[in-house]
Amino acid sequence: MADAVSSLLQRGVSDIFPNNADSQQEDDNLAHRLENADQPLRIKLGIDPTGTDLHLGHSLPIRKLRAFQDLGHKAVLIIGDFTARVGDPTGKSEVRRQLTEAEVQHNIQTYLDQIKPILDFETPDRLEVRYNSEWLSKIDLAKTLELLTTMTVGQMLAKEGFAERYQQGTPVYLHEFLYPLLQGYDSVAVEADVELGGTDQKFNIAIGRDLQRHFGLRPQFGLLTPILLGTDGVQKMSKSLNNYVGLAEDAVSMYSKLEKTPDALLPEYFEHLTNLSLKDLPENPREQQKLLAHTVVSQYHSVAIANETQQSLAAMVTQGDMSQTDVIPEYSLAEVTFPAKLFYLLSASGLCSSSSDARRQIKGGAVKLDGTKITVVDQTYDQPDDLIGAVLQVGKKKFIRFIA
Amino acid sequence: MADAVSSLLQRGVSDIFPNNADSQQEDDNLAHRLENADQPLRIKLGIDPTGTDLHLGHSLPIRKLRAFQDLGHKAVLIIGDFTARVGDPTGKSEVRRQLTEAEVQHNIQTYLDQIKPILDFETPDRLEVRYNSEWLSKIDLAKTLELLTTMTVGQMLAKEGFAERYQQGTPVYLHEFLYPLLQGYDSVAVEADVELGGTDQKFNIAIGRDLQRHFGLRPQFGLLTPILLGTDGVQKMSKSLNNYVGLAEDAVSMYSKLEKTPDALLPEYFEHLTNLSLKDLPENPREQQKLLAHTVVSQYHSVAIANETQQSLAAMVTQGDMSQTDVIPEYSLAEVTFPAKLFYLLSASGLCSSSSDARRQIKGGAVKLDGTKITVVDQTYDQPDDLIGAVLQVGKKKFIRFIA
Structure with a gap:
């Protein structure tokens, strides 16, 4: 038990607070609390459905939540359907656009689909999914005022990001001050024993x-996971930097991205994205890349699909269809005029021999974008951003990846 | 009509905004709007029942509200039963204590009683009394967030008082930022055409x-009235500075304070506290003092009581019971040990011949403090502040005023 707790609190953990290792007080020593718990602790993780795509960077606290489940604790997954409409200002250099209720509802299902492979949704009593509109929509002005009385402007402006924006004259809107208090109130509502989050969540969790x-x-307690670097090994993983691997990406795209993981990044990715023992990894970096790609694809798809993907990509390489360094050839959208028709892209990129061949392939169901079959012959894309990073596929063996 | 409007917008007015006198636009020229109104305008004045006592300084915007009524407009008097519990931070050097609902309910009636002599409560359709809990208690979090999105931290910190406190490190609590928005939302709720307030209300009215x-x-429109100087002629009228005349003060106390109004203060007091023509005042300052005192007492009590008070005080003076400069003799509490019994004070001050005489007078109903009869023989005061400035009276002719 102590070993399992120790691994839980060390692997992939940046910070725990309070964290008085010498203390025998259950209020400031999480290891002690876990070892002596006579009932499952309630482990909170809040996710605001602010977009449609999650990536591996988002998976770290979710994976940690799963690890708590595996030790018998209860995951309390809070879907921030209310707070998503406000927008967490953490790490933002300007105010976020507020989402509509319809956008949020749409995002919730895509998020749950993406989280499914990580969490234990099956074992009874290991998961509680809550929507924070349940309590936040009932908060009246008197309660809001009570929340606001607990903090001063100075304390709030001390939050990373706010101070910089205020000093630089970039507007900080008053509703942004309310966000950390609402996230904090979620912990009150669900009576959380531990809250998980990235290191940028320390302020909010402390509230x-x-x-x-x-x-x-x-x-x-607060338990913070690191911010994952992107596949470039330089900047944090982010959709806008196009250095990400999406949780919903098709197996081929996911595998081929991870198979190129820079050597320096491998230890980190193994630690944070797999449960493999870090002592027993293969010595050859190329083997490590394949193991990493296979392991992650196995989690988000299945072992069978990981095997198949590994084999078919290896086959392409030996057939000489693609260079060895770039498993999937890249196709630049720089010269393409938008809006652009899918059949034009298929033809222009050489995946099909002509536009009419391309139309036939679409009709015949042979065309996939990021693993999703596309059968609308007139499918059109408005702007390069709709495609950059995506993998376009015809049949089982022809792929390109769009780049800027 | 134009003359009446002109007087309304000039006498006792510090500022009107917007105020483009040359404009023929009804949106930025209040005189033009008033002269062309085909229905009564809605004139808002908000009062938070945060204490029990109003004084003449508070009467300026209420008197201006009455002037609008007299021209046929509708006074919309907002009793801030909700906002009183938050507390207007305007002009405060630290966060206000929040009032309980019971305290607020108690204050409302005392406020209405004090306002009654000023406003026209009788003429149909000239007065609408609203309690802002009517709409504020129904505001949910989504609406609160909408209010908060309309302003930035920078704009709010630009408010007089907040900036100083923030820079000096005196806590500004987040709920204080909400206050101006709630007062502003009152204007939305009642669809005000004009809001009245002291000059310190410019920020809130602009919101x-x-x-x-x-x-x-x-x-x-915003129409601002000046901040009235206290009877010392130096600092603004304030209960804590003991330079005030309370609206609920008994006639003797009110008359005797105003009869001592410093010469330099007379023009201001006539302008703001009476409707007398400023051109037709008596030349002799002593006569002006008596006229002022008589006029104000007539408003808050009645002409008959003003006459009687003037006569009885004059009689005392001629009987030589009091010096001519101090109509009511002062009694210093510096040497008194607190808590102090009322009967001791009656005896020590010479109003009664002994403590037992004092007890008899109390029992007999002859003793009043600031016009309120006191019949509790053991009545005790905890501290000098409970008495300073108050007038103690035995029978019809014996008075003292407590000083520090």
Whole structure:
């Protein structure tokens, strides 16, 4: 038990607070609390459905949540359907656009689909999915005022990001000040014992502790996971930087991206994206890349699909269809005029011999974009951003990846 | 009509905004709007029942509201039963204590009683009394967030008082940022055409304009009245500075304070506290003092009581019971040990011949403090502040005023 707890609290963990390792107090020593818990702890993770795509960078706290489940604790997954409409200002250099209710509802299902492969949705009593509109939509002005009385402007402006924006004259809107308090109030509502989040969530999670104390509850622990670097090994993983691997990506795209993981990034990716023992990895970096790609594809698709993908990509390479360094050839959209028809792209990129061949292939169901079959012959894309990073496929063996 | 409007917008007015006198646009020329109104305008004045006592300084915007009524417009008096619990941070050097609902309910009636002599409560359709809990208690979090999105932290910190406190490190609590928006939202709720307030209310009234615009309404005008100097002629009238005349003070106390109005202060007091023509005042300052005192007492009590008070105080003076400069003798509390019994004070101050005489007078109903009969023989005061400035009276002719 102690070994499992120790691994839980060390692998892929940036920070735990409070964290007084010498203390025998269950209120400031999480290891002690876990080892002595006579009932499952409630482990909170909040996710705001602000977009449609999650990537491996988002998976770290979700994977940690799964690890708590595996030790018998209860995952309390909070879908921030209310807070998504406000927008977490953390790490933002300007105010976020507020989402409509329809956008949020659309995002929720895509998020749950993407999270499914990581969490244990099956074992009874290991998962509680809650929507924070359940309590936040009922908050009246008096309660809001009570939340606001707990903090000063100075404390809020001390939050990373706010101070910089305020000093630079970039507007910080008043509703952004409310966000951390709402996230904190979620911890009150679900009576969280531990809250998970990226390192950028420390401020918000600490507010949860304050509010729990304010409302007479025992304050939660914060457990922070690192911010994952992107596949470029330089900047944090991000869709806008196009250095990401999406959780919903098709197996081929996912495998081929991870198979190119820079050597320096391999230890980190193994630690954070797999459960493999870090001592027993193959010595050859090329073997490590394949193992990493296979393991991750196995998680998000299946072992069978990972095997098949590995084999078919290897076959392409030996057939000489693609260079060895770039498993999937890239196709630049720089010269393409938008809006662009799919059949034109198929023809221009050489995946089909002509536009009419391309139309036939679409009709015949042989064309996929990021693994999704496209059968609309007139399918049109408005702008390069709709395609950059995506893999276009005809039949089983012809692929290109769009680049800018 | 034009003359009446001109007097309305000039006498006792510090600022009107917007105020483009040359404009023929009804949206930025209040005189033009008033002269061309085909229905009564809605004139808003908000009062938070945060205490029990109003004084003449508070009466300026209320008197201006009455002037609008007299020209046929509708006074919309907003009792801030909700906002009183938040507390207007305007002019405060630190966060205000939040009031309980019971305290607020108690204050409302005392406020209405004090306002009654000023406003026209009788003429049909000239007065609408609203409580802002009517709409504010129904505001949910989504609406609160909408209000908050309309302003930035920078705009809010530009408010007089906030910036100083923030820079000096005196806490500004987040709920204080909400106050101006709630006051502004009142203007939305009642669809105010004009909002009245002291000059310190300019920021809050301007937010009302912004919010009305945000919610698709025509923005109100702001009409600001000056901050009245206290009877010392030096600092603004304030209960804590003991340079005030309370609206609920008994006639003797009110008359005797105003009869001592410093010469330099007389023109201001006549302008703001009476409707007398400023051109037709008596030349002799002593006569002006008596006229002022008589006029104000007539408003808050009655002409008959003003006459009687003037006569009885004059009689005391001629009987030589009091010096001519101090109509009511002062009694210093510096040597008194607190808590202090009322009967001791009656005896020590010479109003009664002994403590037992004092007890008899109390029992007999002859003792009043600031006009309120006191019949509790053991009545005790905890501290000098409970008495300083108050007038203690035995029978009809014996008075003292407590000083520090």
